[in-house]
Amino acid sequence: MSDEFDVIVVGAGPAGENAAARAARGGLSVVVVEAELVGGECSYWACIPSKALLRPVELAAEVGRVPGLTLGPIDVDAVLARRDEAVSHLDDGNQVKWVKGIPAEFVRGYGRLRGPRQVEVTAPNGATYLLRARHAVVLATGSRPVTPPIPGLAEAAPWTSREATSVTAVPRRLAVLGGGVVACEMAQALHGLGAEEVTMLVRGHSLLGRVEPFAGELLAASLTDAGIEIRTGVQVTGVERPEPGGPVTVHFSEGPPLEADELLVATGRRPATGDVGLDTVGLPEAGPVRVDDSMRATGVADGWLYAVGDVNGRNLLTHMGKYQARVCGDVIAARAKGEPDDLPAMRDIADGYGAPQVVFTDPQICAVGRAEAQAREEGFDIRVIEYDLGAVSGAYLLGDGYRGRAKAVVDERRRVLLGVTFAGPDVAELLHSATIAVTAEVPLDRLWHAVPSFPTVSEIWLRLLEEYGL
Numbered sequence: 305m306s307d308e309f310d311v312i313v314v315g316a317g318p319a320g321e322n323a324a325a326r327a328a329r330g331g332l333s334v335v336v337v338e339a340e341l342v343g344g345e346c347s348y349w350a351c352i353p354s355k356a357l358l359r360p361v362e363l364a365a366e367v368g369r370v371p372g373l374t375l376g377p378i379d380v381d382a383v384l385a386r387r388d389e390a391v392s393h394l395d396d397g398n399q400v401k402w403v404k405g406i407p408a409e410f411v412r413g414y415g416r417l418r419g420p421r422q423v424e425v426t427a428p429n430g431a432t433y434l435l436r437a438r439h440a441v442v443l444a445t446g447s448r449p450v451t452p453p454i455p456g457l458a459e460a461a462p463w464t465s466r467e468a469t470s471v472t473a474v475p476r477r478l479a480v481l482g483g484g485v486v487a488c489e490m491a492q493a494l495h496g497l498g499a500e501e502v503t504m505l506v507r508g509h510s511l512l513g514r515v516e517p518f519a520g521e522l523l524a525a526s527l528t529d530a531g532i533e534i535r536t537g538v539q540v541t542g543v544e545r546p547e548p549g550g551p552v553t554v555h556f557s558e559g560p561p562l563e564a565d566e567l568l569v570a571t572g573r574r575p576a577t578g579d580v581g582l583d584t585v586g587l588p589e590a591g592p593v594r595v596d597d598s599m600r601a602t603g604v605a606d607g608w609l610y611a612v613g614d615v616n617g618r619n620l621l622t623h624m625g626k627y628q629a630r631v632c633g634d635v636i637a638a639r640a641k642g643e644p645d646d647l648p649a650m651r652d653i654a655d656g657y658g659a660p661q662v663v664f665t666d667p668q669i670c671a672v673g674r675a676e677a678q679a680r681e682e683g684f685d686i687r688v689i690e691y692d693l694g695a696v697s698g699a700y701l702l703g704d705g706y707r708g709r710a711k712a713v714v715d716e717r718r719r720v721l722l723g724v725t726f727a728g729p730d731v732a733e734l735l736h737s738a739t740i741a742v743t744a745e746v747p748l749d750r751l752w753h754a755v756p757s758f759p760t761v762s763e764i765w766l767r768l769l770e771e772y773g774l
């Protein structure tokens with residue numbers, strides 16, 4: 305194998321894979337370096353297994369809302385077996401084949417920058433060798449979970465999202481530290497799969513900090529109704545697990561301690577930059593790799609370094625990492641060939657709009673664009689419209705007691721949408737309509753002519769526009 309390529313991609317999660325594919329499509333030679341499994345966190349320990357665990361729980365909740373259907377107990381072994389299928393039994397053979405077919409060279413090993421355009425790879429057997437890039441190096445190393453510095457926490461061997469998504473025996477008593485996306489999704493999944501006592505320990509006063517407050521409230525009500533305990537405003541002061549594999553005890557600044565069989569720590573993630581040689585190219589070793597809208601790292605002479613996905617800290621979401629990667633691969637190819645590098649598709653615009661995100665709980669929480677508070681902070685002249693999703697015929701027909709709500713933030717000056725949030729069962733597929741409306745800045749008077757079918761949940765669009773006065 306040659307040691308020189310047009311492009312070196314470090315990290316083969318969804319972002320790295322897509323950057324490599326686009327650069328190769330542009331005619332460049334590419335090598336992909338991956339330390340663990342091609343497909344990254346998303347494929348094996350994050351998006352895919354978590355959704356495989358949540359789906360039966362969500363479906364069970366839906367069945368419970370439709371009179372005439374009787375729900376049997378969930379066959380947990382079958383659910384775990386399907387999860388194992390979904391993560392290809394942690395075998396990335398097919399993904400490696402895919403990378404080779406891009407075409408790209410693939411090497412298994414840990415990559416570190418070693419000065420401009422150079423990456424040192426440490427192979428699984430410990431051998432090291434150097435790769436050189438003629439045009440660009442793309443860092444796509446993802447992120448790692450954060451463990452807060454709580455006395456005794458690290459020693460208590462808590463679960464991260466990896467252990468939670470690869471669960472083989474559901475614990476009877478589960479404590480969950482955090483109130484964000486991972487905490488909510490995994491609390492609901494594991495509770496639905498048999499964890500009898502699930503206690504969420506939330507530092508703040510609401511779930512899902514960044515979304516519209518009503519969405520977090522609806523989700524909290526649903527989790528509580530299902531039997532999950534949510535303790536808000538708690539401060540964890542210490543954790544103990546005297547016997548490895550034995551019960552874990554969580555201590556608080558106030559009130560009695562909590563004993564559980566496992567403790568899941570879901571307190572955010574940080575970009576995986578600690579040990580990738582950023583110091584050798586004059587960048588800070590910690591924190592995200594700052595990039596411009598062509599995904600090129602700022603502060604690097606000659607502009608040969610790029611960063612896509614979680615590692616640049618823009619939006620820690622698979623679809624956003626893949627989008628950035630498409631921009632990045634195309635820009636690198638254009639620059640390498642001396643072609644125009646500023647075509648409309650060659651800049652990251654979507655991250656600035658407010659990335660679309662679905663939280664796959666029951667109810668699902670979907671949002672795109674700016675929430676009301678953010679729009680106000682940014683000084684927009686806004687009007688807010690809200691509507692009860694349960695009052696839409698299509699939603700009513702989905703089941704009894706459908707609880708949901710929608711909210712839209714309108715830029716009054718231009719009469720376009722700045723942001724939309726849906727919370728309710730089965731609303732995930734609605735989100736893309738909102739993403740199009742927000743991204744394309746469709747005037748409300750034009751949106752009025754996008755007639756939703758009857759009786760679908762999409763009629764929420766009609767109701768929101770009527771609320772606005774159309």
Ligand SMILES: Cc1cc2nc3c(=O)[nH]c(=O)nc-3n(C[C@H](O)[C@H](O)[C@H](O)COP(=O)(O)OP(=O)(O)OC[C@H]3O[C@@H](n4cnc5c(N)ncnc54)[C@H](O)[C@@H]3O)c2cc1C
Nearest residue numbers: 315317318319339344345350351415446613614620621622
């Ligand atoms: C539990 C959970 C559920 C999630 N669910 C969703 C979801 O439903 N939808 C969604 O959009 N997002 C979800 N996310 C977020 C999503 O997983 C990430 O945004 C996504 O994986 C980021 O992709 P990436 O390619 O940047 O990084 P990763 O997927 O983390 O991949 C990075 C790759 O780089 C490799 N690597 C790291 N350092 C090196 C090195 N020095 N040399 C060689 N290789 C290296 C790693 O081994 C890894 O394979 C979830 C996250 C978690 C934790």
Ligand SMILES: NC(=O)c1ccc[n+]([C@@H]2O[C@H](COP(=O)([O-])OP(=O)(O)OC[C@H]3O[C@@H](n4cnc5c(N)ncnc54)[C@H](O)[C@@H]3O)[C@@H](O)[C@H]2O)c1
Nearest residue numbers: 452482483484485486487507570571572573620662663664
């Ligand atoms: N469906 C999805 O799209 C999906 C699912 C899971 C994860 N993700 C992505 O993965 C990333 C990581 O998710 P996450 O839930 O770990 O992070 P998060 O940022 O969503 O939530 C972190 C939570 O931990 C709390 N917290 C932080 N430090 C704490 C401390 N010291 N003590 C107590 N609580 C503390 C925060 O208040 C917050 O509630 C997110 O950015 C998310 O976008 C996406």
